[in-house]
Amino acid sequence: MTQPEPHLLLRAAPFLRRGLTTPGLMTEVILALVPVILAAVYFFGVSALLVLTATTLGAVATEWLLSPVRPRGVALRDGSAILTGLILGLCLPPGLALWMAFLGGVVAIGLGKLAFGGLGQNLFNPALVGRAFLQAAFPTALTTWVPEGTITEVLSVRSGTFAAPFMQSSVDAVSTATPLGVMKFENVATPVADLLLGNSAGSLGETCGVVIIVCGVFMAWRRLFDWRIPVAILASVAAFSAVVWVFDPQASPSPAFMLGSGGLLFGAVYMATDPVTSPIAPRGVWIFGIGVGALVVLIRLWGGLPEGVMYAILLMNAATPLIDRISQPRGFGRGRAAA
Amino acid sequence: MTDHAVDSSRLYDEFVKGIWKENPVFVQVLGMCPMLAVTNSAVNALAMGLATAFVLIGSSVLVSLFRRLIPRQVRISTYIIIIATFVTVADFTLEAVVPTVHRELGAFISLIVVNCLILGRQEAFASRNPIHVALADAVGMAIGFAFALFCLGATREILGSGSLFGVSLFGENFEPWVIMVLPPGGFLMLGFILLFFNWVQQRRTLRPSRVSPATREAA
Amino acid sequence: MTDVELTVSVPGREPGSIRLVATLVVTAMLSGIVLAGAFQVTKPVIEANRMRELRAGVFTVVPGATRVRTFTWRDGRLVDAEDDDGASGPVLYAGYDDDSSFRGWAMVGEGAGFQDTIRVLHGFDPTQWRVTGMHILLSRETPGLGDKIFKDADWVASFDALAVEPPITVVRDGRDEAHEVDAITGATISSQAVVKIINEANAAWLPRLPPPGAEPALERDASGDTP
Numbered sequence: 001m002t003q004p005e006p007h008l009l010l011r012a013a014p015f016l017r018r019g020l021t022t023p024g025l026m027t028e029v030i031l032a033l034v035p036v037i038l039a040a041v042y043f044f045g046v047s048a049l050l051v052l053t054a055t056t057l058g059a060v061a062t063e064w065l066l067s068p069v070r071p072r073g074v075a076l077r078d079g080s081a082i083l084t085g086l087i088l089g090l091c092l093p094p095g096l097a098l099w100m101a102f103l104g105g106v107v108a109i110g111l112g113k114l115a116f117g118g119l120g121q122n123l124f125n126p127a128l129v130g131r132a133f134l135q136a137a138f139p140t141a142l143t144t145w146v147p148e149g150t151i152t153e154v155l156s157v158r159s160g161t162f163a164a165p166f167m168q169s170s171v172d173a174v175s176t177a178t179p180l181g182v183m184k185f186e187n188v189a190t191p192v193a194d195l196l197l198g199n200s201a202g203s204l205g206e207t208c209g210v211v212i213i214v215c216g217v218f219m220a221w222r223r224l225f226d227w228r229i230p231v232a233i234l235a236s237v238a239a240f241s242a243v244v245w246v247f248d249p250q251a252s253p254s255p256a257f258m259l260g261s262g263g264l265l266f267g268a269v270y271m272a273t274d275p276v277t278s279p280i281a282p283r284g285v286w287i288f289g290i291g292v293g294a295l296v297v298l299i300r301l302w303g304g305l306p307e308g309v310m311y312a313i314l315l316m317n318a319a320t321p322l323i324d325r326i327s328q329p330r331g332f333g334r335g336r337a338a339a
Numbered sequence: 340m341t342d343h344a345v346d347s348s349r350l351y352d353e354f355v356k357g358i359w360k361e362n363p364v365f366v367q368v369l370g371m372c373p374m375l376a377v378t379n380s381a382v383n384a385l386a387m388g389l390a391t392a393f394v395l396i397g398s399s400v401l402v403s404l405f406r407r408l409i410p411r412q413v414r415i416s417t418y419i420i421i422i423a424t425f426v427t428v429a430d431f432t433l434e435a436v437v438p439t440v441h442r443e444l445g446a447f448i449s450l451i452v453v454n455c456l457i458l459g460r461q462e463a464f465a466s467r468n469p470i471h472v473a474l475a476d477a478v479g480m481a482i483g484f485a486f487a488l489f490c491l492g493a494t495r496e497i498l499g500s501g502s503l504f505g506v507s508l509f510g511e512n513f514e515p516w517v518i519m520v521l522p523p524g525g526f527l528m529l530g531f532i533l534l535f536f537n538w539v540q541q542r543r544t545l546r547p548s549r550v551s552p553a554t555r556e557a558a
Numbered sequence: 559m560t561d562v563e564l565t566v567s568v569p570g571r572e573p574g575s576i577r578l579v580a581t582l583v584v585t586a587m588l589s590g591i592v593l594a595g596a597f598q599v600t601k602p603v604i605e606a607n608r609m610r611e612l613r614a615g616v617f618t619v620v621p622g623a624t625r626v627r628t629f630t631w632r633d634g635r636l637v638d639a640e641d642d643d644g645a646s647g648p649v650l651y652a653g654y655d656d657d658s659s660f661r662g663w664a665m666v667g668e669g670a671g672f673q674d675t676i677r678v679l680h681g682f683d684p685t686q687w688r689v690t691g692m693h694i695l696l697s698r699e700t701p702g703l704g705d706k707i708f709k710d711a712d713w714v715a716s717f718d719a720l721a722v723e724p725p726i727t728v729v730r731d732g733r734d735e736a737h738e739v740d741a742i743t744g745a746t747i748s749s750q751a752v753v754k755i756i757n758e759a760n761a762a763w764l765p766r767l768p769p770p771g772a773e774p775a776l777e778r779d780a781s782g783d784t785p
Contacts, residue, residue, distance in 0.1 A: 140743070167512045413582055416582060427596070431604070432596070432600060434600065
């Protein structure tokens, strides 16, 4: 028996739909990550792929095991665990022991997401929670950077990658300093061209600025995130560091160096833009972005650490509910008092 | 039932409840300050557990003994004086007997005075019960508290230093989880232990129905 | 359960203030007596512990020393310190070997570290004008990072023959001068704190030291003639 076609369809709002679902969004963001992953493999070899696999496996396994959604495994279908694993992997150092990378994935999902109640409930960006845990647990391993390689070394695995669980990676790994470390401790700036092209040491995904910018523009065009967030962060970092630079050009890095170095581009494009942990209203988004930018400059220039993007974003994540509260747009025709 | 006719099963109940059913840390979530601050190694945790046990048992006995003599209006001040006396004695004794442990615990020995577990037991139990019941309660609570401290201290030491009671477990190459011996590690580990405890409790009470562990993450 | 006694106040049977005050006074007095007793019993043990620890420290930073004599600075000259625990003010230790001959000075310095106060003991050889060793007496630096100031044997050993003029400095790219110390990776602030504390102690004590060869002898009845 078929229902006759209704003449009048009664439906609740919203009436305009973009046709964009959570799994669809996640898939597109993962696609937009592919060039960054390829760049990571180009510069850091198979190790990059191994680290990414380990973090993703950790994230997916935790989601499968601990997610309250039943039947088991349904929670994986939206792809958010895979995305978290990939982003976490891309902000880790290339030669990291795989067991640490796996543990980072477990903590990112378990502590960063499920402990808060799953997708959409988390206060902090899960990948950054995993990163912050690893940073606090293994400070030496997380600040040991291997130099970038060339295409001829793609197949060589960085020593230390296969350290047994709970054991140290071998100490003889060739290590180097990141451009920010060199700047902070030796006051030598790496040329901006090298930063943009990826000829510098750093986390897997953060070294090649050009690729990140291109992917960011693609995602902004596809409206996968709010373009205001990266723009606000980058503009405020440029502005704040320009002020310092004008007063003391000898000791402080140039705004161009500040923008191109470290995890700023990657963080601004892929991590600060997480829709769950950033404000909703445009005014709040600007506050959020400028806050991240100001914290990055503060930590980089006056903090004890060379890089501060991770803590800057986490701190502003924590402030997001408050920002949402004060930046809620007023209803049309309402007075000042009614927010 | 009068004071003199308290059967041994009541005593046993009062003793055992502190260890598991009303465990001061896992169930009542009391005494978090020493719980988080000094449990970065098994030895420190055990020393704090013993010091707290000494204070708790001593003051419970005294409070119960003099419960009819202490006027209600000044009971809290009197309890605090009694507790502080035991704490200071414990402080001196630890410094004389185990100076290294005393240095690690530092100010947290003196802070036993404000451990709400101890004052809580005086107000809620020792001041209202005869001495042998109060003693059973205090010993049970003290063991429960020391047990919880030891659980936390041992796990944090194993992960954070790769050793237990200072004895290396995994050899030279162990990569310590530095975060575990730092304050955030205390919060994380306590969260995990509470999660595990609640999960076990929930399994027991809701055995017939299927329970998903992840729904209890809120701990 | 009838044996749970509730302390319910009954109007008309309120105790008078005399009784309240008396209860508190008696409790406090008893407490005072107990505390005085405990203090009397433990004080000598605690002081012996401190002294033993300090001596062990002096013996590590002054090579060859097996005996200690403690001085303090009063009225412009070195005098024997009556009170050995340092409570009377900054103290200076002189280390002597088994033959009672002078081996070197040791001094205590204190200052802010990364987490909390660090107390450092270091030895000083007046003939070579060099630091002869460093020993951390008190530190709450971060485990795994800052605690390398006493756990990293190589770093501690870098104080074994350290020139003090110009003042000791912390360097990042490998020490090559006699007055330089490497920064500990991940614990730069802690390493700088230790060096600063030593420099300050040197600035305070070095001008007060007697010329080499004119050190006071280890007296037979000195406070520290048996280890």
